[in-house]
Amino acid sequence: MICRLAGRIEQVDDQAAVIRVGGLCYEVLVPAATLADLHQLVGEEITLHTIQYLEGNPTGTVMIPRLIGFLSEAQRDFYNAFIRVKGISMRRALRAMTLPVHQLATAIENGDVHTLTTLPEIGKKTAGHIISELRGQLDRFAAPSEDTRPAARLTEAQQVALDILVQWGDRRPDAQRWITLAVQHEPGLSSPEDIVRAAYKVKHGTI
Numbered sequence: 001m002i003c004r005l006a007g008r009i010e011q012v013d014d015q016a017a018v019i020r021v022g023g024l025c026y027e028v029l030v031p032a033a034t035l036a037d038l039h040q041l042v043g044e045e046i047t048l049h050t051i052q053y054l055e056g057n058p059t060g061t062v063m064i065p066r067l068i069g070f071l072s073e074a075q076r077d078f079y080n081a082f083i084r085v086k087g088i089s090m091r092r093a094l095r096a097m098t099l100p101v102h103q104l105a106t107a108i109e110n111g112d113v114h115t116l117t118t119l120p121e122i123g124k125k126t127a128g129h130i131i132s133e134l135r136g137q138l139d140r141f142a143a144p145s146e147d148t149r150p151a152a153r154l155t156e157a158q159q160v161a162l163d164i165l166v167q168w169g170d171r172r173p174d175a176q177r178w179i180t181l182a183v184q185h186e187p188g189l190s191s192p193e194d195i196v197r198a199a200y201k202v203k204h205g206t207i
Contacts, residue, residue: 002067006047012038012177015094017069019048028069031079031097032120036176037071049076053090068094075101078141085133087126095120098172105141108134120171158183161195170203178202 005028007021016029017038028048030038038046048069056063068090070076078101082093096119097104107115108131116127154162158179165175182189182198185207189195201207 002050002052004047005050005067005069006045008045009038009042012042014174017048019046019069026067028067029091029094030069031075031094032171032173033098033100034069034071034075036173036180039177039180049073051076051079055090074141078105078138081134081137082130085126085130087129092121096122101141102143105138109136109138109142111135154179157190157192158195160192161199164192164196165199174203175199182207 005019005021005026007019007026009017010020010025011018012035014035016027017035019026019028028050030048049072050070051068053066053068054063055066068079070079079093079097082088082097082104083090088096098119099107099115103115106112111131113124113127113131116122116130117124122130154176161179162172162175165178166172170178178199179195181202182195185202186198189198198207
């Protein structure tokens, strides 16, 4: 089983990163929150802690090998706990993990239904199931992990622009990716308003 993958980030899309290891490129599915970080690290070397599994109908004839990658072992361990909840599939868990693991763990331990229902595809009923099944088991994840790969940080203006886009209804990982691509295209952007306008140009494919 592939449990760790070290290589250069070649590409990042809406669900996965492509990691080059020697002459091979691996597609690695990653949590939504991690996508935004990896967009800022394209071209850099990284180590992902991975889970390998087969995707498909076990009764069918085609099973596709998949890799899921995490920035730390703690993230991977949290994910393994998260998918034990009834109704949380492997893909659904990745889409729902739009916040850092320590924030998710804290919300679950505190019974914070409101925070959990802000996650994609998580309604009140599912949030209740998550809390009832995992509460009391996640204390070790509640502190920020120290072994997470540091990502490039947003400037103050970029962070304000990100908050604006999220308030307007955009998903945080998507908004952060648009901002990253916008400032790469126009490095001179300095005000939140200009960054927001440029981010929306990225969103609509006009730059």
